[in-house]
Amino acid sequence: xxxxxxxxxxxxxxxxxxxxxxxxxxxxxxxxxxxxxxxxxxxxxxxxxxxxxxxxxxxxxxxxxxxxxxxxxxxxxxxxxxxxxxxxxxxxxxxxxxxxxxxxxxxxxxxxxxxxxxxxxxxxxxxxxxxxxxxxxxxxxxxxxxxxxxxxxxxxxxxxxxxxxxxxxxxxxxxxxxxxxxxxxxxxxxxxxxxxxxxxxxxxxxxxxxxxxxxxxxxxxxxxxxxxxxxxxxxxxxxxxxxxxxxxxxxxxxxxxxxxxxxxxxxxxxxxxxxxxxxxxxxxxxxxxxxxxxxxx
Amino acid sequence: xxxxxxxxxxxxxxxxxxxxxxxxxxxxxxxxxxxxxxxxxxxxxxxxxxxxxxxxxxxxxxxxxxxxxxxxxxxxxxxxxxxxxxxxxxxxxxxxxxxxxxxxxxxxxxxxxxxxxxxxxxxxxxxxxxxxxxxxxxxxxxxxxxxxxxxxxxxxxxxxxxxxxxxxxxxxxxxxxxxxxxxxxxxxxxxxxxxxxxxxxxxxxxxxxxxxxxxxxxxxxxxxxxxxxxxxxxxxxxxxxxxxxxxxxxxxxxxxxxxxxxxxxxxxxxxxxxxxxxxxxxxxxxxxxxxxxxxxxxxxxxxxxxxxxxxxxxxxxxxxxxxxxxxxxxxxxxxxxxxxxxxxxxxxxxxxxxxxxxxxxxxxxxxxxxxxxxxxxxxxxxxxxxxxxxxxxxxxxxxxxxxxxxxxxxxxxxxx
Numbered sequence: 001x002x003x004x005x006x007x008x009x010x011x012x013x014x015x016x017x018x019x020x021x022x023x024x025x026x027x028x029x030x031x032x033x034x035x036x037x038x039x040x041x042x043x044x045x046x047x048x049x050x051x052x053x054x055x056x057x058x059x060x061x062x063x064x065x066x067x068x069x070x071x072x073x074x075x076x077x078x079x080x081x082x083x084x085x086x087x088x089x090x091x092x093x094x095x096x097x098x099x100x101x102x103x104x105x106x107x108x109x110x111x112x113x114x115x116x117x118x119x120x121x122x123x124x125x126x127x128x129x130x131x132x133x134x135x136x137x138x139x140x141x142x143x144x145x146x147x148x149x150x151x152x153x154x155x156x157x158x159x160x161x162x163x164x165x166x167x168x169x170x171x172x173x174x175x176x177x178x179x180x181x182x183x184x185x186x187x188x189x190x191x192x193x194x195x196x197x198x199x200x201x202x203x204x205x206x207x208x209x210x211x212x213x214x215x216x217x218x219x220x221x222x223x224x225x226x227x228x229x230x231x232x233x234x235x236x237x238x239x240x241x242x243x244x245x246x247x248x249x250x251x252x253x254x255x256x257x258x259x260x261x262x263x264x265x266x267x268x269x270x271x272x273x274x275x276x277x278x279x280x281x282x283x284x285x286x287x288x289x290x291x292x293x294x295x296x297x
Numbered sequence: 298x299x300x301x302x303x304x305x306x307x308x309x310x311x312x313x314x315x316x317x318x319x320x321x322x323x324x325x326x327x328x329x330x331x332x333x334x335x336x337x338x339x340x341x342x343x344x345x346x347x348x349x350x351x352x353x354x355x356x357x358x359x360x361x362x363x364x365x366x367x368x369x370x371x372x373x374x375x376x377x378x379x380x381x382x383x384x385x386x387x388x389x390x391x392x393x394x395x396x397x398x399x400x401x402x403x404x405x406x407x408x409x410x411x412x413x414x415x416x417x418x419x420x421x422x423x424x425x426x427x428x429x430x431x432x433x434x435x436x437x438x439x440x441x442x443x444x445x446x447x448x449x450x451x452x453x454x455x456x457x458x459x460x461x462x463x464x465x466x467x468x469x470x471x472x473x474x475x476x477x478x479x480x481x482x483x484x485x486x487x488x489x490x491x492x493x494x495x496x497x498x499x500x501x502x503x504x505x506x507x508x509x510x511x512x513x514x515x516x517x518x519x520x521x522x523x524x525x526x527x528x529x530x531x532x533x534x535x536x537x538x539x540x541x542x543x544x545x546x547x548x549x550x551x552x553x554x555x556x557x558x559x560x561x562x563x564x565x566x567x568x569x570x571x572x573x574x575x576x577x578x579x580x581x582x583x584x585x586x587x588x589x590x591x592x593x594x595x596x597x598x599x600x601x602x603x604x605x606x607x608x609x610x611x612x613x614x615x616x617x618x619x620x621x622x623x624x625x626x627x628x629x630x631x632x633x634x635x636x637x638x639x640x641x642x643x644x645x646x647x648x649x650x651x652x653x654x655x656x657x658x659x660x661x662x663x664x665x666x667x668x669x670x671x672x673x674x675x676x677x678x679x680x681x682x683x684x685x686x687x688x689x690x691x692x693x694x695x696x697x698x699x700x701x702x703x704x705x706x707x708x709x710x711x712x713x
Contacts, residue, residue, distance in 0.1 A: 007509040014507075118599060124345050126530070126563035131537075136567075138543035147541045150509070220506040221533040221563040225342050229504070264510035269501050270473060272510075 002144050004265050005258065010150035012257025013157035014219075016250060017212035018230050019237035020157075020164060023249040024205035026238055028181045029198060031081055032092040036234060037227030038102040039206045043069045043213020044222045045106060048127040052120050058132050058218065062156070065210035072102075073206020077199045085184075085198070099228070107224045127222040135218065153215050160208060161250060167204070168246060177201050181244050236276075240283050242290025251292055256280075330373035331366075331629060333358070333619075334393040336404030336414070341381025342504075346559065347406045349598070350428065350612040351376060354403045356597045357616035367620050368627065375399060383413035390414040394423045400630050401426065401619060403612065408432065408475055415440070424631040426619060428611035430554075430576075432479035433688035436701035439631060441638060442658040443615040443650070444608060445577050447483040448690040450554045453663045454575040455487035457678050458522055458552055465493045468520035470511060470527060470535075473500040477526035480554055483691040484524055496520050501527070506534030512542045515549065525553040532556050533564040536572070546571030557606035558672070566672035574674065577661035578607040578647035581673040590646035604672075605646075611659070614645035618652055639703075649683060656701040658686030 018040060025033045046068045047061035056064075076098055084091045108114070109122040121127055135152050138145040168174040176197045179187040188194045216226065237256060241248030256276055264272035283291060335354045337347035358372045366372055375397055379386040386405065393399045394417060402418075403426045405411040411427055418425045418439040430445035458464050467488050471477025481498050488495050496518050501511060512535075515523055527535050532555065539551065551572040558580045561569050580591065590613070595603045622637030623629055639654035651660040660683035666674030689700040692711055700710045 003513060004510075007513065010509065011507065116599070124348060126345060126533070126559070128563050128565050130565060136540055138541070145543055147509070147538070147543075149537075149541045219534060219537065221530050221560075223342075223345060223530065261510060265513070268499060269505070269507070269510060273502060273505075 003146070004261055006144075006146055006150070007265075008258035008261030009254075010147070010153055010257075011260050012254045013150075013154045014212075014215070015233055015237050015257050016157050016161065016253035017153070017215060018209065018234040019241075019249050019253055020160060021205040021208035021212070022231075022234045022238050023241070023246060024164075024208075025202055026235070026243070028177060028244050029201060030086070030088060030091075031084070031202075032088060032095065032235075033081070033205075034092060034096040034231065035076060035099040035102060036095075036206075036209055037229070037231030038099040039069050039072060039209040039227070040213040040216065040230055041106070041222075041224065041227035042072055042102060043210030044129070044217040044226055045121070045127070045213070046210065047129045047214045047217040048121045048222050051130055058130065058135070058214070061129075061214045061217075062211055065214045066207040067210075069210020069213070070203040070207035073209075074199055074203035076206070077202035081202060082195065082198065103224045103228075124224065127217075129217040129222060131218045149218060153219075156211065156215060160211060164204075164208070165246065173197065173200065236280050240280050240291060242293025245290065245292045248290055248292030252290075255291075328370055330371045331368075331623075332373050332375055332397060332399050334390075334397070334399045334402035334404065335374050335376045336379055336386065336389055336393065336402050337376075337406060338381040338410075339376070339378035343381040343406060346608075347379070347381075349603075349609055350406060352598050353428075353594070353609045353612035354616055356594060357613045359597075360593075361616065361620055367623055377404075379404070379410055383407075383409045386410040387413040387417060390417045394418070394421045400424060401634065403428070403615060403619075405429070406608070411440075422631050424634045426615045428615050429608045432476045433690060434479060434692075435688060436656060436706040438635060438657070438703075438705060440657065441615065441618070441634070441652060442656075442686070442688070443611045443618065443652075444659070445661055445663075446658055446686045446688050446690065447480060448687045449577055449661050449663050449684065450575045451480070451483050451487055452684070452690070453678070453680060454552065454554075454665060455484060455493075455524075456491045457665060458524075458573075459488075459491040459493045461678070462522065462550065464522035464550075466518075466520045467493060467495040467522055467524050468515050468518050469495055469498040469524045470515070471500050471525070472503045472528045472531055474503050476528065479691060480526045481524075486691070495524075501531060504529060504531060506531050508535050508538035509542075511535075512538045512544070515539075516542060516544060521549055523549060523551045525551050526555060527553070528555045532560040536560075536564050536568040540568050557608075558604035558674075559606055561668055561672045562604050566668070566670055569668040569672075570670045571668065573665055573667050573677075575663065575665050576607040577664060578605075578610040578645075579664065579666045579674045579676060580605045581666070581675065582647050582664075584646065584648065586644060587646040607647075610646050614643055614650060617643050617645075618650070622652075651683060653686055655699055655703055656686060656688055658688055660685055 022036055025031050043065040046065035050056050050061045050064050080094050106122055107124050109119050135149045137148055139148045176192045184194055237253045238249055241252030260272050260276050263275045335351045337351040338344045355374055358374050362371050377389040393402055400423050405427055406429050408431050425440045427440050428443045433446040469481045485495055553574045556574050591605050594605055595601055618641055621641045622634045626633040626637030638652045642649055642651040648662050662680050662683045664676050664679040667677045668674050685696050687694045694700045700707050
């Protein structure tokens with residue numbers, strides 16, 4: 001039973017890794033960021049490229065991907081998203097376009113394929129990220145054999161969640177972000193530089209996606225469409241948990257991940273997937289504001 | 298201004314005639330190129346695999362042109378993009394056949410895309426060359442199937458697993474669509490015939506990569522061997538999860554029918570080391586033709602690390618089989634190809650291949666490879682010669698009792 005719960009926990013962690021960034025950009029800032037999956041993918045490519053070109057290890061890719069993805073997010077926010085605040089559907093369309101741009105940039109090696117130049121690690125093919133030996137195989141904890149890589153995913157997720165929690169609730173930046181979530185105009189009136197805080201928040205959310213990408217790269221093959229399917233799961237978690245609620249996102253990913261594991265063990269993976277979708281639909285119908293949303297004034 | 302309608306018509310006719318004239322003249326030249334289609338996904342999620350197949354076809358055509366073309370004429374490839382979408386495949390097939398008047402198309406990778414274009418080829422009397430190993434259960438007179446069918450991949454594989462590896466309990470796992478399900482159907486018959494048993498037959502959604510629960514089930518099922526018909530990206534996550542849950546390939550080997558050099562390179566060779574795949578062609582085959590093929594293909598795609606695999610080899614050699622057929626019958630139409638290609642043999646990179654005169658599938662040599670730490674396979678078992686393709690093997694077709702013959706499918710024999 002412990003191993004089933006552990007599998008559920010690791011599924012929850014993967015969901016949370018993707019959803020954490022979304023919880024900030026979508027939940028807090030009201031931007032439907034369709035490019036979030038592509039930022040995850042870009043993070044995975046940072047792992048591929050740093051392995052090939054810098055010969056650095058998998059662990060070094062984690063901070064590198066955070067920085068690269070945060071920079072990418074900052075650029076997207078400045079160029080596109082900052083002009084679209086308050087226009088939910090427009091952000092969806094615009095970031096969808098951005099997501100295609102990023103995907104094709106990787107696929108066409110930033111256009112260099114047209115000139116016959118090939119950059120190792122980019123292009124349409126499947127890329128391979130070398131996983132350190134200690135993360136392969138199992139670790140034995142209290143007589144239970146646990147998958148080492150999944151354990152590492154859980155650990156990284158816990159650290160990132162704690163970090164996000166700390167920033168949101170224990171720093172002045174976090175207080176500003178929360179003020180903007182509640183009422184952007186009032187926050188601006190109180191002297192908060194909304195533009196700057198928004199750009200930073202978006203960059204941070206994207207950085208989290210970059211780390212998620214590195215974690216996924218050790219899990220499956222890296223290809224340009226790695227992220228597009230994950231963004232759906234991410235939105236599912238955020239919507240179930242409730243907009244703007246960090247605790248909601250955490251609880252929802254735990255709930256969905258564990259449900260998935262338990263149903264899959266009892267029946268099969270295909271049915272488990274259907275049950276998850278049914279549960280999300282049920283939540284949206286019965287409690288449209290999400291399971292753990294706070295009251296808006 | 299007295300421009301009558303008749304004048305206008307006259308002028309228009311003259312004009313169009315003069316436009317058409319160069320075309321008519323060039324037709325008279327012996328060196329007018331023979332056009333063929335290459336219909337693969339150049340974009341979308343299947344582009345990774347299919348672009349390479351298109352390259353395989355293009356390389357074969359380039360080599361044919363370098364040695365004088367066919368019947369004294371050069372060959373020209375018209376490349377169309379199926380965009381990983383069966384509907385687009387069918388539109389582009391119509392375009393190639395109706396608009397470009399092309400009679401021969403090399404193309405399709407998934408069964409879904411092949412099924413989508415099939416009616417067009419049959420209605421318009423064109424010929425499709427299909428190179429991917431597939432589930433069988435098809436007997437079209439307008440397709441030349443150069444890839445493996447289930448009896449190539451499984452007929453020697455299952456008995457070998459039972460006898461040589463000494464495995465008795467199979468866990469069958471696959472992606473949830475027609476190919477893995479048909480492969481499982483054939484496997485079960487063979488497993489029971491070999492005196493072993495199967496303990497589970499499970500599926501994961503196509504393209505999904507969350508294997509934790511499935512691998513846990515494998516671990517607890519008591520199975521001593523896994524038969525994998527998993528396809529695509531899922532393969533990589535599957536082998537990684539397998540190792541990460543602490544299962545050793547020595548205890549419970551994965552015996553796959555789809556995992557090729559491509560996926561091994563993408564997952565990291567150490568995850569697959571010790572597992573098996575059954576294919577007629579492996580990159581590691583020690584044959585002079587193969588060495589040169591790998592070298593030429595790497596040069597052609599401008600990538601010194603490019604791997605070669607079964608479908609790619611078949612995409613390449615099918616063009617030469619088409620060439621021989623056309624040269625024999627001196628007819629570019631589907632009927633000419635059909636009569637010309639029956640019994641036609643070619644020395645492919647992986648050894649001799651022959652198109653069967655009965656069902657237009659390909660005689661191939663079944664081989665079993667064990668994956669090594671360097672990402673290449675070691676052939677541990679091989680047939681001494683190519684064997685006859687039996688597309689209805691799952692339904693009881695044998696060499697002495699054919700369901701699919703040159704007259705088409707004998708539906709009376711088919712009991713589902």
